[in-house]
Amino acid sequence: KIDKRQGQVLVNNGEGKFKNVTALLWPMLPAGIVGTSIADYDRDGLPDVFLMYGNGQNRLLMNNGVGQFVDKTNSLLPRILDKSTHADWADFDQDGDNDLLVINTTINKRYQSYPGETCYFLENDGYGRFRKTSNRELPAESAFRVYLLDANGTGIPDAIILGRKGPHYMVGLGKWNFSVETNKRFPETGPIKNMTFGDINGDGFLDILSVSAGESTPKLWLNRVK
Template sequence: KSYQSYSGETIYFLENIGSGRFVKKPSKIFPTLPAFRVYLLDANGTGIPDVIILNEKGLLYLVGKGEWDFSVETKKRFPQTSPMREMRFGDINGDGFLDLLGITAKNNYPKLWLNRVK
């Protein structure tokens, strides 16, 4: 099956509903700029997927609220962030929560965020 994007829509998710079938899940808070990378992960340890979107303007962090609803928390969680080219995730400090390692788009410098879940 093919999926049609709406005018100005550059990002949407396809939810697996089983038996090899998917349902399109758009959101009005997704940016209208094309993304370099989109990561779906549980960054805050709640068991609900969160989203990190990398685009030419920088990083967008969306906290999952469940049922494919998100709140934008970029300024709260990632203040003054340079645009990132790529990110990797893992528990760097052994506290049981995902930490983030980003590579800046401009000069390939690494940037590490240790997760301080609150």
């Protein structure tokens, strides 16, 4: 099924006005997009687009150099049928390219690397071709959002994943290695709906402001680093 209204490309004319050039620059796509992650995935200096689908195969659109986005899903992404909710990019293996962490409520069992798997990495070969990289440190529960940050100043991305049962905190050690420190960083914490980051106390490290469903007052988490 094709939804002609799937996504729009609006070009800024430099004066704050936008022109809809979707028909010229954007391919026809299946319905069901729930989010995007924009980055340079093939190291050509141009932004590409990873599309998350709420039920089915995610897609990868590559910038062809003249602003048009070409659907390269079949040649550059592994086939994985899942119910994605969010994704974000970082160089998880420190090889100079942008990888992806994909968050889902479920993954079709045929594409799971282990029972209960709901989240996975997509490892970039440097040219925009990805392969699935599983990691048992990721939460084995329905997850809804991921936040990537360098919380401890090591230059290696850490990850906070919001799941059905609560947050899941992973300290990046480099080369796909992580240390799960949820109990240490978020003791006795239930589900969180959303969060944002900033250096609240001016110590040079990111702190967290979180909001939970059913609570009228947000929580402030000061980063103690160690």
